[in-house]
Amino acid sequence: MDLRLIFLELEIKMFSSLRISGTILATVSIVFLSNLLAEAQDVRFPSFPKRSSFPSDFFFGAGSSALQIEGAAHEGGRGPNVFLDVDKFSTQIEHYKRYKEDVQHLKKLGINSYRMSISWSRIMPDGTLKGGINQEGVDFYNHLIDELLANGITPFVTILHFDFPLALQQNLGGFLNHSIVKHYKDYSELLFKTYGDRVKHWSTINEVEVTALFNYMHSFDKVPAEPCQITRECKQAYVVLHNYLLAHAAATHLYKKKFQAAQRGEIGLVLSSQSFVPYSSKPEDVAASKRSMDFYLGWVVEPVVRGHYPKIMRKLVGDRLPRFTKKQRKMIKGSADFIGINYYASHFSKYEPNKTNINLADNYDSLASSQEFNAEGKTLGYLDKFGGAYVYPEGLYDVLLHLKRKYKNPKIYITENGIGSMNLTNPLIDNHRIQYIAAHLNYIKAAIDKGVNVNGYFIWAAFDTFEFQAGYLKRWGLYHIDFKGNLKRQPTAAAEWYKNFLRS
Numbered sequence: 001m002d003l004r005l006i007f008l009e010l011e012i013k014m015f016s017s018l019r020i021s022g023t024i025l026a027t028v029s030i031v032f033l034s035n036l037l038a039e040a041q042d043v044r045f046p047s048f049p050k051r052s053s054f055p056s057d058f059f060f061g062a063g064s065s066a067l068q069i070e071g072a073a074h075e076g077g078r079g080p081n082v083f084l085d086v087d088k089f090s091t092q093i094e095h096y097k098r099y100k101e102d103v104q105h106l107k108k109l110g111i112n113s114y115r116m117s118i119s120w121s122r123i124m125p126d127g128t129l130k131g132g133i134n135q136e137g138v139d140f141y142n143h144l145i146d147e148l149l150a151n152g153i154t155p156f157v158t159i160l161h162f163d164f165p166l167a168l169q170q171n172l173g174g175f176l177n178h179s180i181v182k183h184y185k186d187y188s189e190l191l192f193k194t195y196g197d198r199v200k201h202w203s204t205i206n207e208v209e210v211t212a213l214f215n216y217m218h219s220f221d222k223v224p225a226e227p228c229q230i231t232r233e234c235k236q237a238y239v240v241l242h243n244y245l246l247a248h249a250a251a252t253h254l255y256k257k258k259f260q261a262a263q264r265g266e267i268g269l270v271l272s273s274q275s276f277v278p279y280s281s282k283p284e285d286v287a288a289s290k291r292s293m294d295f296y297l298g299w300v301v302e303p304v305v306r307g308h309y310p311k312i313m314r315k316l317v318g319d320r321l322p323r324f325t326k327k328q329r330k331m332i333k334g335s336a337d338f339i340g341i342n343y344y345a346s347h348f349s350k351y352e353p354n355k356t357n358i359n360l361a362d363n364y365d366s367l368a369s370s371q372e373f374n375a376e377g378k379t380l381g382y383l384d385k386f387g388g389a390y391v392y393p394e395g396l397y398d399v400l401l402h403l404k405r406k407y408k409n410p411k412i413y414i415t416e417n418g419i420g421s422m423n424l425t426n427p428l429i430d431n432h433r434i435q436y437i438a439a440h441l442n443y444i445k446a447a448i449d450k451g452v453n454v455n456g457y458f459i460w461a462a463f464d465t466f467e468f469q470a471g472y473l474k475r476w477g478l479y480h481i482d483f484k485g486n487l488k489r490q491p492t493a494a495a496e497w498y499k500n501f502l503r504s
């Protein structure tokens with residue numbers, strides 16, 4: 001579940017409350033919508049970014065994840081993973097069988113890098129070394145990595161992108177159990193040993209805070225009636241994220257100790273990000289927006305940079321927030337060579353002590369709720385009708401400057417950025433996405449000019465991907481997949497634009 005899916009649901013919630021809240025706002029938004037529609041169709045671009053204004057060694061790529069494109073869920077010796085509705089996933093776009101063709105598509109795009117993930121249960125069917133290694137799975141990634149390199153594309157590999165082996169969930173309770181750290185470390189070691197001669201950019205884990213909040217704190221929106229502080233959910237989310245961080249620390253520690261000097265690669269982690277803008281000028285809303293940043297971004301980045309959770313979290317979460325032992329603190333502090341940022345949209349943040357009014361994806365303990373509209377009824381950015389989301393590239397700029405200021409100017413990759421498509425007359429003409437990507441690139445460039453250490457940009461996604469909750473409701477791929485026509489891959493207008501941008 002990528003964050004945008006949560007937003008999709010958020011949007012649905014917000015829109016239904018908007019409907020209730022009266023005709024005035026509804027009328028305003030209809031006028032606003034028709035303006036945008038006109039704008040999106042003749043697409044006037046404010047200013048196009050240029051490839052030459054980015055460093056020549058900047059990584060420009062596109063991304064995917066194993067579960068969302070591979071298919072072949074029951075083939076090649078792969079074990080079941082926690083996403084049990086694999087049959088939705090099992091056809092997919094058959095990347096497992098068509099990877100050679102797909103690498104050719106990536107090459108045509110002109111990108112110099114590709115973000116992909118490895119399926120743990122394809123490598124270790126039950127997640128443990130004891131359970132055995134699946135050579136067919138190991139070979140698949142060997143071939144894919146070789147194919148990418150032979151075509152001049154640098155692989156950025158995510159070790160865990162949501163999909164871990166089902167047996168670990170059933171036997172241990174997944175990331176609720178600290179003993180999963182050992183298995184994650186074994187799995188990572190096998191990857192470093194097997195692929196580290198060719199893979200130089202590793203990400204340990206993708207979007208841990210999304211898993212903790214969405215799967216645990218909100219339990220897929222089954223909100224318990226009791227005050228959050230005494231519920232299982234409001235404890236488990238912190239334990240799960242803590243164990244994810246310890247897994248990240250164990251793998252990075254191992255890599256740095258045993259592999260980095262010889263393999264000369266880097267290792268970091270990827271989190272989802274957004275900027276929080278105060279809902280009003282009231283001091284409690286201003287404080288809420290700062291708190292939201294600490295509860296969201298700081299929850300992961302602060303331990304990785306400083307070795308402890310943000311102070312405000314320790315104060316408000318109290319004993320439910322696990323502590324790092326001295327040894328763990330040493331291991332996690334400074335553990336990431338880079339921070340990967342996934343960015344889609346931002347929100348207003350409003351002081352909200354009443355948990356009943358907190359939105360899905362928000363942390364109850366932050367005493368803040370995310371809002372699409374501020375006190376004056378304004379939105380952040382414009383509504384992209386074909387993307388079904390508000391577009392606010394300034395938010396990415398804010399996140400980048402926040403990271404620089406607060407966390408000692410870390411090395412950063414934008415590991416995901418993009419917008420879906422829906423309701424297009426011709427699915428290949430996705431001009432709204434060109435507008436989105438161009439605007440975000442302009443703001444990344446502006447951040448680089450301010451000294452932010454951004455080193456790469458990956459559009460989500462290379463191919464249409466099955467989204468964890470929304471399925472194919474929106475199309476995300478630079479390559480459009482024809483599900484009725486032998487899964488034919490066709491470049492969209494945004495793919496052509498990206499190609500020309502990279503060539504210029």
Ligand SMILES: *[C@@H]1O[C@H](CO)[C@@H](O)[C@H](O)[C@H]1NC(C)=O
Pocket residue numbers: 171172173177178179
């Ligand atoms: C955690 O995993 C261990 C095995 O390593 C198991 O014995 C224990 O029962 C698990 N704990 C929980 C709470 O599931």
Ligand SMILES: *[C@@H]1O[C@H](CO)[C@@H](O)[C@H](O)[C@H]1NC(C)=O
Pocket residue numbers: 354355356357
């Ligand atoms: C919390 O909000 C709900 C719904 O708006 C309301 O019914 C309830 O009385 C509020 N509780 C407190 C303690 O303010």
Ligand SMILES: *[C@@H]1O[C@H](CO)[C@@H](O)[C@H](O)[C@H]1NC(C)=O
Pocket residue numbers: 422423473474
């Ligand atoms: C737009 O697309 C969504 C998702 O496919 C669909 O639910 C909705 O009905 C469409 N709206 C219009 C106006 O066609």
